Amino acid sequence: MMNKPQPDFRYYLITSRKACAPRPLREVVQEACKAGIQAVQLREKDLSGKDLCELAHQIREVTARFDVRLFINSRPDVAQVVAADGVHCPEEGFPPSAVRQYWPQFSIGASVHSLEAAKKAEKEGADFLLFGPVFFTPSKEEYGKPQGTDSLEKVCEGTSVPVFAVGGVTPAKVAECLQAGAYGVAGISALMEADDIGRKVEAFNSQFA
Numbered sequence: 597m598m599n600k601p602q603p604d605f606r607y608y609l610i611t612s613r614k615a616c617a618p619r620p621l622r623e624v625v626q627e628a629c630k631a632g633i634q635a636v637q638l639r640e641k642d643l644s645g646k647d648l649c650e651l652a653h654q655i656r657e658v659t660a661r662f663d664v665r666l667f668i669n670s671r672p673d674v675a676q677v678v679a680a681d682g683v684h685c686p687e688e689g690f691p692p693s694a695v696r697q698y699w700p701q702f703s704i705g706a707s708v709h710s711l712e713a714a715k716k717a718e719k720e721g722a723d724f725l726l727f728g729p730v731f732f733t734p735s736k737e738e739y740g741k742p743q744g745t746d747s748l749e750k751v752c753e754g755t756s757v758p759v760f761a762v763g764g765v766t767p768a769k770v771a772e773c774l775q776a777g778a779y780g781v782a783g784i785s786a787l788m789e790a791d792d793i794g795r796k797v798e799a800f801n802s803q804f805a
Contacts, residue, residue: 605634729763752777
């Protein structure tokens with residue numbers, strides 16, 4: 597029941613410089629952009645504001661060169677400084693309503709883990725949602741057991757905002773997520789830990805052809 601304008605991307609890459617180590621994050625993002633990724637969320641929660649800003653400038657240079665959307669996790673101030681395309685709001689973090697009020701130029705994504713949270717984020721002005729974890733993944737283990745595609749379907753049916761499935765999503769599982777009503781998919785480890793990043797991006801993108 598989507599009413600919001602649809603994002604111009606279907607696969608949403610979330611970064612983790614630790615997951616792609618020892619390769620530099622900038623190098624990995626550049627390879628993904630070359631292969632056809634369309635949106636990147638810079639999510640490096642352990643960095644200081646200064647270090648995050650420096651890294652964000654590097655990633656913005658890469659994404660701008662390839663005309664790829666860049667979202668900054670939790671930090672609209674950093675997003676503004678580097679002229680990013682948007683901000684991503686964790687469920688317990690900076691609310692979409694505050695971003696919408698003070699940074700109206702940004703596209704806003706929001707992470708949610710329940711239908712209730714999804715409806716709240718929609719009401720607060722989120723442009724799209726990340727729901728999960730749908731499948732098991734170590735990076736989302738703190739949020740509890742996988743919620744499965746049935747819960748994903750309820751969130752997709754219960755909101756009018758495009759929903760991206762996140763958590764353990766591989767190219768082979770994309771179709772299952774789309775059948776549940778997801779607009780797209782998002783993830784960290786599937787790409788950040790890939791031996792052949794270009795081939796993995798192509799594998800994801802082929803699911804939306």
